[in-house]
Every structure is written in C-alpha cells, then in structure tokens.
Amino acid sequence: MLSCIVPGEFQLIQQFFQREQAEQPAAGVVLGIGDDCALLQIPEGKQLAVSVDTLVSGVHFPEGAEPALIAERALRTNLSDLAAMGAEPLWFTLALTLPQAEEQWLREFSRGLFACAKRYGIALIGGDTTAGPLSVSIQVMGAVTPGQALRRDGANLGDFILVTHSVGDGAAALASLQGRVSFSGDDHAYLHERFYRPEPRLQASARIRPFASAALDISDGLVADLQHICTASDLGAVIDVEALPLSSALVAYPDRTQAYEWALSGGDDYELCFTVAPENMPDIAMLIAQGQLQASVIGEMVAGNRVICEYEGQPFSLAKQGYEHF
C-alpha cells in the first residue's frame, strides 16, 4: 500500500494503528497491517460481502467533530451495510486522509475506532494514510452463507414492509446539530448519540434473515431507499404514515408533519427496512412479541413501481428536502 504522509510520521501512524491491531488478533487474518497487502482466509463455505463508505468533513459530519465520534460513525455506518446484507462482520480497511498527523487527534480517533471494532468483532487489517482534507473511507468485509444474503430484489406482491426501531432520528439529529431546530437537553443528547453512534442492526439482521424476502439499511431516507427495493423487485409500495415508528424525541416534537418528513425522507437512520411474505409474518411477529426483535409493520408491497405514502387513507405529499451539507 502507499505509505504515510511524510516519512517522519510513519511511526505515529504505526503507533496508533499497527500496534493496536497487533494486540487484537483476529480470526482468518493470515497477515495483517505492515506488508503490501493483508492476507485473509475466508471462513469455509462462505461468500464475502464487501461495502465501502466515505465520510467527508463538512459534508457527513461537522468540521471540528470529535475524532472518536468520527471514527465511530464511519465504522458503524459501514457495519450497517453488512447488517443490511445479512453478513457477519469479519475485517475492515481504513483510508484516512487528514491535513496533518496530530498525535492527540490520532490517539482519540484510534481509540474510538478500536473500541467500536472490538464491540462488533471486526478487525482492522490494512489501510492508507494520506495528507489532504479530512475524510475517512472504510471498507468492511463480512461473511454470508451462499443463498442466504438479504438482497434488495427479493420482495413479492403482498409482502409486509417493516422497519426496525424508529425512523426520522437521523434527520432530526442533523437539523438539531445544524441549529435549524431545537430539542430539549435529553432529546438533543439522544439525537446526538443516534447521529454519531448509530447502532448497526446486526442482531436484528441475523434474526430476520430466515424470514425476510428483501432488506436494506436506511441511509438516504425511507422512501428513497424503499424505492431501491421496489425497483429491484419490480413492484410498488404503500407506506402508512401513521404506522411509522417514532422515537420519544420525535413524538414530543410539536410539529408532527415535520417528524413524518424526517422519517420518510431524512436519511441517516441506519435502521433496516425489510419485507416479509404473509406466511412468514407469524415468525416475525413472535420475535417481536418475545422482545427479540424491535420492528414495526409500516406498509405493503403492491403492484406498480413507486413508493406511495398514505395518511388516513389519503395521499401524503412529501416536501422532499435536498441533501443538507454542514
């Protein structure tokens, strides 16, 4: 791999990434950081799931954000893609571009990164550090059993549509962080946590895998993402707006229409949206009833090719918001 910013900074990078990685030996890593490539042994009989996401300072997080939180958000949003695919986390690489190699920043960033990696059982196996405007590109690799991945193209007519936990928090958090709206102290803290430390729904993913016909994670907004399932499955979808699960922060928010807008078109939620055939719904319902899965039915796959939102049986028109940079 290309090496670091300037020769003198090599030891700093090594100190914060290579050494810590060496202290956390991981399954399947034949050779980790420090050679031209990492060498990896895929678990027997498994396929590899791969995804890459980049977070740019001033675009995906505010300039001056805490380095540990940047690391957490970068890794968690990538883990969310593995969850959306029904894959088990294995390894990741880190391409870090930063203006200068500042020891304190690197210490905090690597602390956040390795704590998060340990929590979700994923190992750093390589990377590249370059000089330039701050951005973090992470590529995650996971294992799936052939034929058992949660794809986007498997939804069928009449399938129920569900989402995990609550939707709309990502957009509300963004609005709150940008000072466009204000929340009470507790709700602000909750939304801040949801933004920087979104929970990759790996456990939910494993539980729904035998029963879901299609799945993805909500990053661009529920309607935009569900549209991907519609397009891939050659179907339409109807969402019952009143059925959208909102967090207590959003329930308490005085403008309910705005809360629904956040839930439908806001993005950054990293919840799973998935479809389930009617014959599999009893199994999903049992998981929910037993507290093993937190998810809500929000609609149904129908004929057509578009996502339609309904409120009390009437069309709910979305004042679709553009992407808001920091």
Next chain:
Amino acid sequence: MLSCIVPGEFQLIQQFFQREQAEQPAAGVVLGIGDDCALLQIPEGKQLAVSVDTLVSGVHFPEGAEPALIAERALRTNLSDLAAMGAEPLWFTLALTLPQAEEQWLREFSRGLFACAKRYGIALIGGDTTAGPLSVSIQVMGAVTPGQALRRDGANLGDFILVTHSVGDGAAALASLQGRVSFSGDDHAYLHERFYRPEPRLQASARIRPFASAALDISDGLVADLQHICTASDLGAVIDVEALPLSSALVAYPDRTQAYEWALSGGDDYELCFTVAPENMPDIAMLIAQGQLQASVIGEMVAGNRVICEYEGQPFSLAKQGYEHF
C-alpha cells in the same frame, strides 16, 4: 453503501459505473454494484489479498490532471500492491470524492478506469461517491495460494537484492511535472507516462514467486522500502549504487548524482524490489537471460538492521529529500 452526492446525481453515477460494470461480468461476482454489499466467491483453496490506497488531488497528482489519467494511476498503483504480494487481481472497489458530479469528468474518469480494469482483468464490484475535495481511494482484492505470497519478512543473510526494470523515473517525473527540472520532449513524454501509467509488475511477480524470498513494490523510495524488508527480516542491506538500473532518460540526464538520488530515495517507481537466495539465483538469471524477466541485481542482504549505499566501495551519502507536494 452510502449513496451519492445528491439524489439527482444518482443516475449519472449509475450511468458511468453500474452500467459499465454490468457489461463486464467477472468471475466470482455473485452480486455486483447496486445492493448494500457486493457478494463475492473466493476461488477454491485461495486466500484473499487486500490493499487500499488513496490519491488526493494536489498531493498525489496535480490539480487539473486529466481524469482518465487519475483513474489509471489510482488503479495501477493499487495493482502494484497485488503484484508485490504475488497475488492475482480479482476485484476492486472505488471510493470517489469529488466537488461536483460533472458529466464530462465522470465520462473520462470511468473510461480510463474501465479500460485499465479490463487490461488487468480486475472487476469493479462496488463503491461510494461523495461530495468533497477530489480524492480517489481504491481497494484491490486478489487471490493467493496459501503459503505462496511474497512477504517482506522472508529475506535471509546473503540473499541477492534485485529490482525490476529501472528505478528513479517516478521521482524524475515528479520533478519534471513540477517544473523543477527539464527533460527533452521524448524523455518528458516517457516520464509523464511512467508517472500516470506505472506498469504493475504482475507478470514479473508471477515469474519470481517460486524463487523470491521477500518482495515489495517501490512507492516511497528504494532505500525506505528496502528498509521495510530489512526490519521485517531482521537484517541489513548493502546497495551498490552503480548497479542501479536507470532508464535512458535518466542515463541522459547530465547530473548523475541527482539521478542516483531519485533512484534511491525518490519513490513512485512501482517497480518490484525482491530478494533471492543464492541457490535460486540461477533460475532468476535464466528468466532474465531468456527475456522473461527484466531485473537487475543491486545488492545483498547483510548482517545489521540498516540499508547502506556504496559507490565504488565507499559510502554514498543521501541528501534525503522530503516528500514534495504538488
């Protein structure tokens, strides 16, 4: 994966990456671009080699560089890491950050990228496009037979040290592109090509694999990179400066000491540096003699822990140059 810059630009990205990728179906790709993850089937009995490199505008290539050349350089430098590891190219992902999704720029970039990918038999399987200062992060994946990878830690006392083709061109090209030195028209064109379209030494890698004890590619400069072999193998190295293979452009350059400096500490050459035990040298020599390998013996692994350069038997002191940004 996270999606693109703004919703309206999705189709542009899709047009230039997803469609072209679909037209080049590749071995082992169960599911390519368009879902949360790509799904990949590793060839039977093989291990996965993974490397990631980022190229930042204004740092690794001049601002305003041709998009097709940026794509070529990004992919080729990554392929060089697979060559350095003795791995066969399989797949790659692309994390592209760019200020705006300009159709002409994307067309040229993707043209350069796919032409290069086709040439080396590597398939784009996923990516992420984000808004921000221009940078290109590519992660390559390749296949190696267990135990046959070319690592850095396998050199032994008395091993010969070789480099493929010529060294110093990368640094000379950088100096020329930056206007610090001037070359004749032909030599300038040659160096420009060497800079933007470095040849990943995949064929050489496959040929030396049975005989080399250690290998890497020269990205930071011969001395700095050979030092990695020394450190990993717990040895020192002596380079005979007069034995360094120089291109005709560098041979014609009036300041030979400067040419040696470029060769020793310049970087950006993407040639292989490898070590060979004396008992394997006849096989390597036969490959060279038969024109199947272009490589030169430049030194020997010795006791110690440092790289020493000698010129006519005397120490050759390096006026080590710092990393030069554009």
